[in-house]
Amino acid sequence: MTLYQPPPSEQVYTCCVPLKYYGYALADYFADRFPYLEREEWTQKILGGNVTVNERCEPPDYLLQPHDRIVTRMGLRSEPPADRELEVIYEDARIRAFNKKAPIPVHPCGRYFANSMTEVLKIAYPGETPRPAQRLDATTTGALVFAKTRETATALSKLFSQNKVRKEYLALVEGAPKEKLFTVDVPIGKIRGSARGTGENALKPQSAQTDVEWLSTLNGRSLLKVVPRTGRTNQIRVHLAHCGLPIVNDAVYGSAKAEEERFQYGLHAHRLEFDSPDEWPVLAAPPPDHFLPYLLEGLRPY
Numbered sequence: 001m002t003l004y005q006p007p008p009s010e011q012v013y014t015c016c017v018p019l020k021y022y023g024y025a026l027a028d029y030f031a032d033r034f035p036y037l038e039r040e041e042w043t044q045k046i047l048g049g050n051v052t053v054n055e056r057c058e059p060p061d062y063l064l065q066p067h068d069r070i071v072t073r074m075g076l077r078s079e080p081p082a083d084r085e086l087e088v089i090y091e092d093a094r095i096r097a098f099n100k101k102a103p104i105p106v107h108p109c110g111r112y113f114a115n116s117m118t119e120v121l122k123i124a125y126p127g128e129t130p131r132p133a134q135r136l137d138a139t140t141t142g143a144l145v146f147a148k149t150r151e152t153a154t155a156l157s158k159l160f161s162q163n164k165v166r167k168e169y170l171a172l173v174e175g176a177p178k179e180k181l182f183t184v185d186v187p188i189g190k191i192r193g194s195a196r197g198t199g200e201n202a203l204k205p206q207s208a209q210t211d212v213e214w215l216s217t218l219n220g221r222s223l224l225k226v227v228p229r230t231g232r233t234n235q236i237r238v239h240l241a242h243c244g245l246p247i248v249n250d251a252v253y254g255s256a257k258a259e260e261e262r263f264q265y266g267l268h269a270h271r272l273e274f275d276s277p278d279e280w281p282v283l284a285a286p287p288p289d290h291f292l293p294y295l296l297e298g299l300r301p302y
Contacts, residue, residue, distance in 0.1 A: 001101070001263060003081035006114045011074035017064045026053065027060035030072075035193040036110045050074070082115035082138075083263070086124055089143065089285055094152040095133070097145045099285035102265045105138040112138065121146065134160050137234070139250070142169070142269025143285040155278070160231075164275040169226040169236055170287050172266035172294065173245040174254065176217045177224070184210045184239040188232045195252055196234045198242045208232045210239045216297040221248060223294035225270075236267060264290045 021029045026046055031039035043060045045051055050073045053062060083101035090097040100106075100117065108116045118130040133145040133156035147153035159165050189202030196202070209229040216223045222245070228235050237253045240246060246254030248266030256262070268287045274280035287295070 001083055002085065003263070004084050004115065005081040006079050008076050008078045009114075011077050011113060013072045013074070015070055017066075017068045017070065019066075021064055022066055024064050025060065026051070026058055026062045026064060029064055038193070045072070045074075077111060079113060079115045080111055082112065084115065084120050086120065090281055090283055092281075094149065095145055095147055095156075097143060097281075097283050100136055100141055100144040100269075102141045103138045103263065106132050106135045106144065109138075117144065133157065134165075136269055137237075137267070139265040140267045140269060141265065141285070141288055143272050143283045144269070145272065145283065159274055159276055159280075163229075163231060166271075166273040166275065167228055167269065168271040168273075169228070170215075170268045170270045170291060171224045171226045171236060171240060172248045172268075172291060173222050173224060173240055174248060175220070175245050176222045177212065177214045177243070177245060180214050182212050184208075184212065184243060186239060186242055188235060188238050194233075196232070196238050198238060206230075206232055208235050208239065210236060212240075216294045218294055218297045221294070223291065223297075261290075264288070 017029070021033065024032070027039055027043045030037070030042035034042070046060045049057050052071045053068050080103065082104040084104060085101050087099040087101070088096060089099050104115060104117060105112050106117045108119060113119065118132065121128070121130040128148065131147040131150070131153040133147055133153065136142065136144055145156065147156055186198045186208060187202065187205035188196050188198060188208045189205035191197035191201050191203070198205070207230065211227040211229060213225040214222060215225055224245070226236050226240070234253070237247055237250055241253040248254070249256060249261060249264060250266065268285070268291065270285060270287060272283040
């Protein structure tokens, strides 16, 4: 694995206010749309002159209007290192699919900008507009599809939004399950910032179902095949943590590992299969090397 860390750069973001945020207070808009900072932190940036609306400094309680143009200056920052290797697993006239590495997000977000798949692809394929058909977390590896045309992007977006894509993951977790096959059917809601959770502290919970198959166990960790039946944010990570099987090296829903395992993550998008009359390929992405001992263990008879 080769990690790349860009030199520090000034982070400036420009956007027009989406329709759903018309009438929001400026500080509430930032807290809701960009929850990686708390509302108080966004308020301080607004008061410090780091946010302008239509080239003017407005107070945190300014109510956003149609066509407002917001410029946010986040200062000089260093991005986290990322694995920018591009491993193509399939390509035709409509799509290009990669075995995404980790850590790297799909879009610029949080502290990541140049170290994101869309920015890397702009360099690798100049003249093309990167159009990801789905998203994977920065620390999730595996099959990631980009459409080459706007029409293809629309078609794929419909398949994903209508739950017509069977997504199969491999999850390396701490501990071992009690059953070979089981389904987690527990609602998921927001608990803090962008984090999700279950139980009475979860706000506006939505139904969520995840099918799990236990493949192997080795040295206190297990490899699971996981198929999400719904598409809630962080669904697999939340459901497995709920079962007492946190994904290895998940700093939000589990625990970070030792330095030598810092970039060995436990969730891999292994296979995508499309339910459509159109001819779409079945996409399969080989898992990272640290999964291999568990796959070999799974071939042995109990």
